[in-house]
Amino acid sequence: MRASDKAYAALRDDIIEWRLLPGTVLAEVEQSERLGVSRTPLREALSRLTAEGLTRTAGGRGVVVTDISLEDIDELFELRETLEGKAAALAAERGDAATFEQLRNELLQAPQLISGADPARHDYYGLVGRLDAAIDAAISNSYLVQAMRSLRVHLVRVRRLAADDAERLTSAAAEHAAIAEAIAAGNPRLAEAATTLHLHRSLSHVKATHIPH
Amino acid sequence: MRASDKAYAALRDDIIEWRLLPGTVLAEVEQSERLGVSRTPLREALSRLTAEGLTRTAGGRGVVVTDISLEDIDELFELRETLEGKAAALAAERGDAATFEQLRNELLQAPQLISGADPARHDYYGLVGRLDAAIDAAISNSYLVQAMRSLRVHLVRVRRLAADDAERLTSAAAEHAAIAEAIAAGNPRLAEAATTLHLHRSLSHVKATHIPH
DNA sequence: GGCCGCGGGCTTGTATACAGAAGGCCTTGT
DNA sequence: ACAAGGCCTTCTGTATACAAGCCCGCGGCC
Numbered sequence: 001m002r003a004s005d006k007a008y009a010a011l012r013d014d015i016i017e018w019r020l021l022p023g024t025v026l027a028e029v030e031q032s033e034r035l036g037v038s039r040t041p042l043r044e045a046l047s048r049l050t051a052e053g054l055t056r057t058a059g060g061r062g063v064v065v066t067d068i069s070l071e072d073i074d075e076l077f078e079l080r081e082t083l084e085g086k087a088a089a090l091a092a093e094r095g096d097a098a099t100f101e102q103l104r105n106e107l108l109q110a111p112q113l114i115s116g117a118d119p120a121r122h123d124y125y126g127l128v129g130r131l132d133a134a135i136d137a138a139i140s141n142s143y144l145v146q147a148m149r150s151l152r153v154h155l156v157r158v159r160r161l162a163a164d165d166a167e168r169l170t171s172a173a174a175e176h177a178a179i180a181e182a183i184a185a186g187n188p189r190l191a192e193a194a195t196t197l198h199l200h201r202s203l204s205h206v207k208a209t210h211i212p213h
Numbered sequence: 214m215r216a217s218d219k220a221y222a223a224l225r226d227d228i229i230e231w232r233l234l235p236g237t238v239l240a241e242v243e244q245s246e247r248l249g250v251s252r253t254p255l256r257e258a259l260s261r262l263t264a265e266g267l268t269r270t271a272g273g274r275g276v277v278v279t280d281i282s283l284e285d286i287d288e289l290f291e292l293r294e295t296l297e298g299k300a301a302a303l304a305a306e307r308g309d310a311a312t313f314e315q316l317r318n319e320l321l322q323a324p325q326l327i328s329g330a331d332p333a334r335h336d337y338y339g340l341v342g343r344l345d346a347a348i349d350a351a352i353s354n355s356y357l358v359q360a361m362r363s364l365r366v367h368l369v370r371v372r373r374l375a376a377d378d379a380e381r382l383t384s385a386a387a388e389h390a391a392i393a394e395a396i397a398a399g400n401p402r403l404a405e406a407a408t409t410l411h412l413h414r415s416l417s418h419v420k421a422t423h424i425p426h
Numbered sequence: 427g428g429c430c431g432c433g434g435g436c437t438t439g440t441a442t443a444c445a446g447a448a449g450g451c452c453t454t455g456t
Numbered sequence: 457a458c459a460a461g462g463c464c465t466t467c468t469g470t471a472t473a474c475a476a477g478c479c480c481g482c483g484g485c486c
Contacts (some may be wrong), residue, residue, distance in 0.1 A: 003470070010302040028438070037473045040253070043438090044260060060478045075354040082299045082357070090291075107443065143367075144295070146266070147360050154356075157282070166361050216440070241468070251441045256468090273448050273468070 006043030016157045022067035023144030077203045088195040089188035100184035107177035114169045161211040217254035227405035230368045235280035290416045301408040308351030317393035323386035376422040
């Protein structure tokens with residue numbers, strides 16, 4: 001693995017997991033020493049982070065970790081609703097029914113995973129990730145996929161602000177199952193509606209259980 | 214201006230204007246000598262281009278200019294319709310009516326600019342750019358704006374493939390005026406519909422007058 | 427006492443030297 | 457003659473040294 005990739009992954013995780021809090025200045029020499037790489041690959045990592053919006057240049061004083069305000073969360077979900085709604089609709093038109101039927105059945109049994117301990121819960125997140133991947137593959141639009149991918153980074157960061165209690169995860173699993181079912185049924189409008197519903201509930205949950213940093 | 218910015222702008226323009234054709238390999242030493250900068254800022258420029266999708270890494274043999282296929286154009290406009298449709302709707306909800314009323318009036322007089330020589334036509338493109346900027350400002354969603362901005366780079370590149378005859382530009386001006394009017398009227402669904410109509414006609418025009426490279 | 431200007435220190439931006447890896451070509455064996 | 461293997465060239469990836477810019481703080485001046 002390249003040193004720049006290593007530095008990028010390390011910094012990205014530190015920011016997403018809120019180990020590097022908003023406002024933290026990332027001086028090049030300091031971070032390069034901390035991560036054990038030289039300044040050149042570190043600069044590339046910082047460029048990528050800044051392009052993604054996780055950091056911003058602070059005019060001659062290095063780059064700083066960007067903040068996420070309540071308005072940012074609203075804007076994020078507004079775009080997410082647009083993109084993922086369209087993605088679900090396209091998947092319903094173009095996707096393979098059997099694939100999503102299978103995912104739906106697995107999602108309906110997800111509560112057993114959620115109620116379990118941490119390793120099982122990790123399996124649940126993997127299942128949701130497989131649904132996302134299946135949708136990405138079904139829509140066959142690389143530009144749309146890339147737009148959603150760039151959003152997911154921020155969304156993971158926001159998710160870490162909320163309390164993922166078992167109750168919410170159980171509801172979310174049912175909502176995901178509804179999306180998969182609509183896609184399997186080949187109903188674009190229903191798939192979009194199910195996605196809208198899920199995202200609104202997710203947003204409400206995040207805003208309700210918001211943990212200040 | 215930084216050397217990396219200069220190299221980025223030069224390469225980006227060369228690619229968008231089709232002076233660097235798809236498949237061209239951009240070796241670091243070669244390009245750094247051509248543009249009069251060192252390898253370090255040039256690498257940063259190439260990273261940015263690759264992140265935008267204008268180039269892609271060719272596994273150990275530098276980066277190559279990406280191609281744009283017919284399917285790419287379809288995918289591009291599919292995403293564009295989603296994003297700009299939502300943007301127009303949001304602008305209708307949140308925008309200032311007087312601003313868009315003014316833009317509509319100017320767009321209705323645009324045929325006079327289009328029929329003229331090149332400097333006037335440049336004014337027309339500036340006018341359309343002001344409409345885009347007004348929509349960007351009205352929606353007040355930085356994530357959506359950024360997603361559209363990253364798309365526009367590719368769209369300019371595609372536009373260079375089509376013949377911008379006066380007839381099409383006149384029609385486009387009328388379509389833009391319809392969008393501005395719907396936004397000024399505060400009608401989100403109408404604004405979205407007008408945008409959908411405009412984009413479909415643009416896509417048809419591009420595909421009809423497509424110039425192979 | 428407040429404001430403007432200048433200098434020191436630290437930061438980023440750039441250039442270049444070095445190392446590692448990958449592809450191509452030549453050679454050699456079958 | 458063809459294929460496989462190794463060497464060599466050339467590229468990218470990394471490290472470091474150098475230059476330029478910016479902010480902060482101090483001092484003088486109004």
